[in-house]
Amino acid sequence: MFRSYTAGSVIKSLAKYDTVSFDVFDTLIKRCVASPRDVFARTARDFMDIHGCFVDPERFLHDRRTAEHDAYTAMKASSPGCEEITLDQIYTRLPSEYDGIRDELKALEIRREVKCARPDPAMKEVYRWCRDKGRRVFIISDMYLPGEVIREILTSCGYEGWEKLYVSSSALLRKQSGGLFRHFIRDSGINPKRHVHIGDSWRSDYFRALMSGLHALKIPRSPRRSTYTKTLGLNPGHKAQYRKYESVISGHVPPDCSPYYRYGFEVVGIMLYGLCCWLHERFTEMGHERVFFLSRDGYIMQEAYNMLFGNKAVRNSYLYASRNAFIFPRIWMKPALPDIFESVTPFELIGRDYACDVLHISDRERACSVWKECGFGDGERMSRKQFLSDKRAGKFFEAFRDEVCRESRRRFELVTEYLRQEGLRGSVGIVDIGWACTMQKYLEEFTEAAGIDADIHGWYLGLKPETFVSKNFESYIPAELNPSLFCPSLMEYPFTKNSGSTETYSRGENGDVVPVLYDYEFRGSDDEEHTRQIQKGMLDFISVMRDGYGAESVGYDVAYSRLRKVTKSPSLSDACLLGGLRYVNHGHMTNIAAPRSLIHYVLHPADFKADFSASGWKAGFLRRLMRLPLPYDRMLSFVRRKLERKYT
Numbered sequence: 001m002f003r004s005y006t007a008g009s010v011i012k013s014l015a016k017y018d019t020v021s022f023d024v025f026d027t028l029i030k031r032c033v034a035s036p037r038d039v040f041a042r043t044a045r046d047f048m049d050i051h052g053c054f055v056d057p058e059r060f061l062h063d064r065r066t067a068e069h070d071a072y073t074a075m076k077a078s079s080p081g082c083e084e085i086t087l088d089q090i091y092t093r094l095p096s097e098y099d100g101i102r103d104e105l106k107a108l109e110i111r112r113e114v115k116c117a118r119p120d121p122a123m124k125e126v127y128r129w130c131r132d133k134g135r136r137v138f139i140i141s142d143m144y145l146p147g148e149v150i151r152e153i154l155t156s157c158g159y160e161g162w163e164k165l166y167v168s169s170s171a172l173l174r175k176q177s178g179g180l181f182r183h184f185i186r187d188s189g190i191n192p193k194r195h196v197h198i199g200d201s202w203r204s205d206y207f208r209a210l211m212s213g214l215h216a217l218k219i220p221r222s223p224r225r226s227t228y229t230k231t232l233g234l235n236p237g238h239k240a241q242y243r244k245y246e247s248v249i250s251g252h253v254p255p256d257c258s259p260y261y262r263y264g265f266e267v268v269g270i271m272l273y274g275l276c277c278w279l280h281e282r283f284t285e286m287g288h289e290r291v292f293f294l295s296r297d298g299y300i301m302q303e304a305y306n307m308l309f310g311n312k313a314v315r316n317s318y319l320y321a322s323r324n325a326f327i328f329p330r331i332w333m334k335p336a337l338p339d340i341f342e343s344v345t346p347f348e349l350i351g352r353d354y355a356c357d358v359l360h361i362s363d364r365e366r367a368c369s370v371w372k373e374c375g376f377g378d379g380e381r382m383s384r385k386q387f388l389s390d391k392r393a394g395k396f397f398e399a400f401r402d403e404v405c406r407e408s409r410r411r412f413e414l415v416t417e418y419l420r421q422e423g424l425r426g427s428v429g430i431v432d433i434g435w436a437c438t439m440q441k442y443l444e445e446f447t448e449a450a451g452i453d454a455d456i457h458g459w460y461l462g463l464k465p466e467t468f469v470s471k472n473f474e475s476y477i478p479a480e481l482n483p484s485l486f487c488p489s490l491m492e493y494p495f496t497k498n499s500g501s502t503e504t505y506s507r508g509e510n511g512d513v514v515p516v517l518y519d520y521e522f523r524g525s526d527d528e529e530h531t532r533q534i535q536k537g538m539l540d541f542i543s544v545m546r547d548g549y550g551a552e553s554v555g556y557d558v559a560y561s562r563l564r565k566v567t568k569s570p571s572l573s574d575a576c577l578l579g580g581l582r583y584v585n586h587g588h589m590t591n592i593a594a595p596r597s598l599i600h601y602v603l604h605p606a607d608f609k610a611d612f613s614a615s616g617w618k619a620g621f622l623r624r625l626m627r628l629p630l631p632y633d634r635m636l637s638f639v640r641r642k643l644e645r646k647y648t
Contacts, residue, residue: 005219006255007125010198013217019190020130021214023175023199024141024150026221028123028159031116032548034247039116040064043109045550047101049312050108060105067093068144083177084168087144110149115547119157121254123219126198127159137162140184140197142175142204144168164188175204181212226250227259228266231561232569238557245270245558252544257537259577260530264537267562268494271461272538274559275476276305277551279431279459282474283314286457288429292319292422295515297433299497300535304542308551319422319430320515322502326442328360329415331408333449337388337397351381355396359404370399414505416450418513419443427455433492434460435484437473462491477556486636487567489583489592489616494534498522521589527582568619568633575624583616593620601625 199205
């Protein structure tokens with residue numbers, strides 16, 4: 001008997017046996033659902049997806065369960081020696097309203113059972129050990145599904161090489177009564193004293209096996225394998241819905257996966273799933289002709305969206321775009337220093353080389369001469385505020401205004417040609433991580449200036465409350481929750497594609513406009529592998545939900561609850577694991593949350609200010625520094641409100 005188990009712990013118990021039999025469901029096979037009856041509701045939804053006509057999932061679930069109960073009652077009354085019913089007998093008991101579609105519903109249920117089936121990773125390792133060690137392996141299952149369907153399920157999950165399948169729907173005997181075990185012993189010729197049966201049911205797999213003269217191992221039906229069990233912001237009304245997803249997560253996360261995969265599967269996966277379902281509902285309501293997922297944060301969203309909806313997905317594309325690629329092409333429209341340098345962080349010091357980079361001045365020798373003529377020192381640098389108020393900066397820009405505007409206009413023409421080429425026109429949606437909606441603002445400016453007839457609607461994971469005013473955007477997480485507050489880098493990290501950001505655009509060999517990408521900043525590093533693991537976990541969760549439930553509406557309260565807990569109130573292990581990830585902060589590579597020691601900051605307070613400002617996850621930074629489970633997010637919010645009052 002095992003309260004919890006690993007493959008190794010089960011294997012240790014098998015050494016003394018020559019033959020082994022396995023139960024199927026909840027032992028070798030896990031369904032991608034929280035409860036087996038969820039398959040029935042999903043079958044009705046499959047029928048609706050194919051035909052478009054309404055078969056109420058909840059009604060069909062009730063009718064299907066009632067038909068199964070009625071079939072058992074009729075079997076016991078008419079065939080006293082028979083112990084099992086078949087799927088055919090169940091479907092004959094459905095109400096008359098299903099006349100004409102019974103066979104198709106039955107076929108859809110079988111197809112869904114096959115699609116929902118996933119191998120249990122630990123038991124699959126046990127199964128392989130038995131085969132590698134030359135043990136005779138048998139499969140014994142109480143199930144109304146036909147034997148050929150059980151075989152298909154086992155084969156699709158990689159279970160091959162077993163000697164014989166004993167299924168109650170064929171033998172008309174059940175493990176639950178002991179009849180199927182007695183039939184198995186007679187038919188197989190095994191020595192009961194040298195045989196062990198492994199299953200999840202106390203009655204059917206353990207006690208009945210023992211009473212039949214076999215040895216038995218009982219494994220948990222639903223082993224609790226999840227690490228991230230705490231949530232934040234769930235009210236009692238959402239907890240019932242959350243428990244379903246928690247059950248699916250716990251039953252399907254691989255027990256030996258990396259901590260980054262686990263974070264993607266258990267925490268971010270459900271957030272991504274809820275977001276994609278919400279996006280599809282909104283796309284359909286708006287009647288978009290096309291949707292564009294913006295690079296790089298839109299990459300994993302597009303992958304998940306297309307995985308979930310397949311040929312029902314709204315026509316969509318991946319659009320290469322970035323703030324860096326759009327800032328300079330805007331200059332000719334508003335050639336004023338405040339607009340040009342709006343993207344420069346207040347903490348960045350502006351010198352000659354930095355100004356030349358922003359203005360794309362290539363003649364550095366002339367720039368050096370003009371810089372000195374304007375009265376600047378060769379190595380002089382200043383803050384953005386000082387630079388924009390300095391008359392010398394205005395003189396420097398005036399000297400290059402015409403050529404800067406010409407180059408800006410040339411790049412603008414390339415950008416707008418790329419947008420036309422990609423089909424950005426009519427009613428379109430754009431999808432991005434969100435926060436300030438800067439890219440939507442730029443796209444609206446560019447399409448208007450270029451005369452492109454495009455009605456752009458933005459769809460985002462979350463927004464900042466102070467986002468620029470527009471009616472043409474929505475966020476999955478309400479703006480008042482400000483999901484990026486104190487943790488923007490950690491929120492973005494799982495969504496970013498493993499490729500460089502868009503730098504600019506150029507003319508390709510065939511005349512098309514193509515994006516030019518920066519080098520990927522994490523190429524060959526641990527961060528690249530960590531990102532890959534997180535995203536694999538996210539997409540594997542999407543795959544599990546697709547096969548078990550398809551796409552269904554999930555409120556942000558439920559979908560965001562685990563991620564909200566990690567980002568706003570992290571454990572010390574979360575802070576250490578995720579805080580070591582790196583991101584690019586205004587051109588500088590830094591950890592998301594990796595403080596130095598508390599003693600160091602006591603002795604060097606200026607270092608604390610610099611490190612804390614650079615941190616992309618403030619609550620994680622403080623949790624890792626202080627190590628105590630304090631309400632850091634609330635403390636940060638309190639300080640922020642005080643500062644806002646002081647400076648407004």
